Amino acid sequence: xxxxxxxxxxxxxxxxxxxxxxxxxxxxxxxxxxxxxxxxxxxxxxxxxxxxxxxxxxxxxxxxxxxxxxxxxxxxxxxxxxxxxxxxxxxxxxxxxxxxxxxxxxxxxxxxxxxxxxxxxxxxxxxxxxxxxxxxxxxxxxxxxxxxxxxxxxxxxxxxxxxxxxxxxxxxxxxxxxxxxxxxxxxxxxxxxxxxxxxxxxxxxxxxxxxx
Amino acid sequence: xxxxxxxxxxxxxxxxxxxxxxxxxxxxxxxxxxxxxxxxxxxxxxxxxxxxxxxxxxxxxxxxxxxxxxxxxxxxxxxxxxxxxxxxxxxxxxxxxxxxxxxxxxxxxxxxxxxxxxxxxxxxxxxxxxxxxxxxxxxxxxxxxxxxxxxxxxxxxxxxxxxxxxxxxxxxxxxxxxxxxxxxxxxxxxxxxxxxxxxxxxxxxxxxxxxx
Amino acid sequence: xxxxxxxxxxxxxxxxxxxxxxxxxxxxxxxxxxxxxxxxxxxxxxxxxxxxxxxxxxxxxxxxxxxxxxxxxxxxxxxxxxxxxxxxxxxxxxxxxxxxxxxxxxxxxxxxxxxxxxxxxxxxxxxxxxxxxxxxxxxxxxxxxxxxxxxxxxxxxxxxxxxxxxxxxxxxxxxxxxxxxxxxxxxxxxxxxxxxxxxxxxxxxxxxxxxx
Numbered sequence: 217x218x219x220x221x222x223x224x225x226x227x228x229x230x231x232x233x234x235x236x237x238x239x240x241x242x243x244x245x246x247x248x249x250x251x252x253x254x255x256x257x258x259x260x261x262x263x264x265x266x267x268x269x270x271x272x273x274x275x276x277x278x279x280x281x282x283x284x285x286x287x288x289x290x291x292x293x294x295x296x297x298x299x300x301x302x303x304x305x306x307x308x309x310x311x312x313x314x315x316x317x318x319x320x321x322x323x324x325x326x327x328x329x330x331x332x333x334x335x336x337x338x339x340x341x342x343x344x345x346x347x348x349x350x351x352x353x354x355x356x357x358x359x360x361x362x363x364x365x366x367x368x369x370x371x372x373x374x375x376x377x378x379x380x381x382x383x384x385x386x387x388x389x390x391x392x393x394x395x396x397x398x399x400x401x402x403x404x405x406x407x408x409x410x411x412x413x414x415x416x417x418x419x420x421x422x423x424x425x426x427x428x
Numbered sequence: 429x430x431x432x433x434x435x436x437x438x439x440x441x442x443x444x445x446x447x448x449x450x451x452x453x454x455x456x457x458x459x460x461x462x463x464x465x466x467x468x469x470x471x472x473x474x475x476x477x478x479x480x481x482x483x484x485x486x487x488x489x490x491x492x493x494x495x496x497x498x499x500x501x502x503x504x505x506x507x508x509x510x511x512x513x514x515x516x517x518x519x520x521x522x523x524x525x526x527x528x529x530x531x532x533x534x535x536x537x538x539x540x541x542x543x544x545x546x547x548x549x550x551x552x553x554x555x556x557x558x559x560x561x562x563x564x565x566x567x568x569x570x571x572x573x574x575x576x577x578x579x580x581x582x583x584x585x586x587x588x589x590x591x592x593x594x595x596x597x598x599x600x601x602x603x604x605x606x607x608x609x610x611x612x613x614x615x616x617x618x619x620x621x622x623x624x625x626x627x628x629x630x631x632x633x634x635x636x637x638x639x640x
Numbered sequence: 641x642x643x644x645x646x647x648x649x650x651x652x653x654x655x656x657x658x659x660x661x662x663x664x665x666x667x668x669x670x671x672x673x674x675x676x677x678x679x680x681x682x683x684x685x686x687x688x689x690x691x692x693x694x695x696x697x698x699x700x701x702x703x704x705x706x707x708x709x710x711x712x713x714x715x716x717x718x719x720x721x722x723x724x725x726x727x728x729x730x731x732x733x734x735x736x737x738x739x740x741x742x743x744x745x746x747x748x749x750x751x752x753x754x755x756x757x758x759x760x761x762x763x764x765x766x767x768x769x770x771x772x773x774x775x776x777x778x779x780x781x782x783x784x785x786x787x788x789x790x791x792x793x794x795x796x797x798x799x800x801x802x803x804x805x806x807x808x809x810x811x812x813x814x815x816x817x818x819x820x821x822x823x824x825x826x827x828x829x830x831x832x833x834x835x836x837x838x839x840x841x842x843x844x845x846x847x848x849x850x851x852x
Contacts (some may be wrong), residue, residue, distance in 0.1 A: 476736070489703055553708065557730055577789065582683075583679060583684070584677060589725070635677040635678045636677070636678045638675050
């Protein structure tokens with residue numbers, strides 16, 4: 217148990233920092249495409265970076281929030297937003313969608329795995345842990361699209377996104393129940409999710425939908 | 429007091445199951461009309477089914493959430509979504525709006541009554557209990573419309589919906605204060621709401637609005 | 641410490657009442673411009689009036705919510721909505737935007753200052769307190785625009801709004817750390833925010849944005 221607890225206090229924050237900054241980047245790029253103002257850029261970066269984790273902490277009743285415990289993350293996202301605006305505002309090209317996809321797939325994997333693991337540490341049932349993992353990873357992007365006044369792409373674009381997170385989260389639950397090392401479980405689960413997402417994009421897999 | 433407590437642990441869950449599945453159906457039908465993908469169908473079904481109750485539990489600071497305590501509900505909504513997609517995806521007709529109205533009116537009544545009752549059990553003032561009842565019933569549908577990028581119909585369509593819930597919730601508060609049997613109170617309140625909703629649709633009652 | 645505590649129990653509620661009603665007015669005017677029905681008017685008035693403070697209380701894990709403790713506020717917003725509909729529904733002119741700007745600037749200042757102060761009283765880091773102050777002030781209007789199916793103006797219109805709140809909140813944090821009287825701090829901070837907002841509108845200051 218002490219391994220698990222030292223794990224959750226030392227390694228998870230590093231993972232969350234990486235995933236947080238990657239999501240912030242995808243939020244900044246989206247708000248550049250939508251031509252939001254400086255406040256809009258920071259807000260959408262914040263929503264993408266902290267939205268999912270905040271909802272997870274709220275649902276788990278876990279205080280203080282991870283970004284209150286790691287206030288440097290908030291400064292980092294603020295600085296990243298300001299820097300991006302300074303560097304990108306004069307470019308004439310819109311940031312390509314492809315540029316968003318790579319950090320997004322990595323964060324998807326990392327947030328899903330860490331969210332699922334925190335829910336398992338809180339003794340929640342497996343299915344709830346899986347759902348909380350998906351919520352952690354997907355809610356930020358869903359809020360980003362809502363705020364930008366679009367039907368969230370995660371619900372509409374027929375490309376596997378939440379489904380990859382669903383698969384990766386079940387991998388983590390499986391590894392948890394067979395008693396695997398938390399560190400390895402997290403990376404295997406995150407890689408599964410990110411890998412599935414990459415293959416889905418590459419092979420252009422499509423979700424079932426309604427006939428027209 | 430033991431009657432109330434056995435009531436709240438045995439009968440309320442049954443009521444919530446019925447209302448939850450009816451709302452999930454209305455979410456699935458709406459997402460079929462919007463041609464969302466499989467993830468979108470499940471998500472909108474979840475939002476409709478669990479959105480209002482989750483917000484109520486969050487506002488009441490009531491953990492674990494009702495769907496964590498009744499994890500079979502989550503499986504049921506997942507299964508219902510998959511089944512509906514399998515059965516409905518080849519139909520050429522759009523699901524008619526009328527088909528949505530019936531489960532929706534029943535859930536409106538049941539969710540309002542159970543939400544109001546839980547708030548009264550938590551010793552909140554009558555008006556707050558009424559508002560929490562309405563939030564429990566209406567928030568899921570409001571999120572459904574937000575996610576589908578529409579002005580929520582509950583705010584705009586001039587047909588009494590939240591107003592029926594408002595009336596039904598006050599009926600429950602009244603019965604609570606005269607000490608009526610909780611079981612009967614719940615059904616009388618839920619029937620009042622659903623009945624008013626039915627009459628409002630039938631007689632085409634219209635809410636006051638702005639002159640153009 | 642007893643000064644701070646008596647301050648927070650006696651004066652803050654008065655400030656919140658004023659700010660709440662001013663935000664409710666701005667919500668009612670917006671919903672009139674959007675031609676929502678009676679339920680829509682009340683809901684948007686509620687969102688504007690209580691949305692930011694409720695999210696703040698939820699994030700601070702502060703129960704009961706301020707509007708449960710001050711139930712008369714809820715009645716006041718309900719009454720104000722009914723009264724406004726009765727008075728305004730026959731006017732042919734749309735409420736002018738200018739008419740929204742004045743109560744909005746005052747509430748911006750008051751909500752930011754009181755939200756920041758409550759977060760400081762809860763021993764949160766300065767930056768988190770500033771962000772909570774902004775959330776308290778801005779979230780209601782953001783929800784108003786989301787529900788009305790628009791990209792929130794706070795993110796898009798290039799006029800300083802959240803930035804004024806950011807400046808005013810740091811003034812309060814500064815005064816807090818030098819040990820200034822809470823009452824004066826609050827008013828100085830609120831006036832700074834509202835004043836900056838006024839000057840920004842008058843001088844037509846514009847936020848940095850993307851080149852087209």
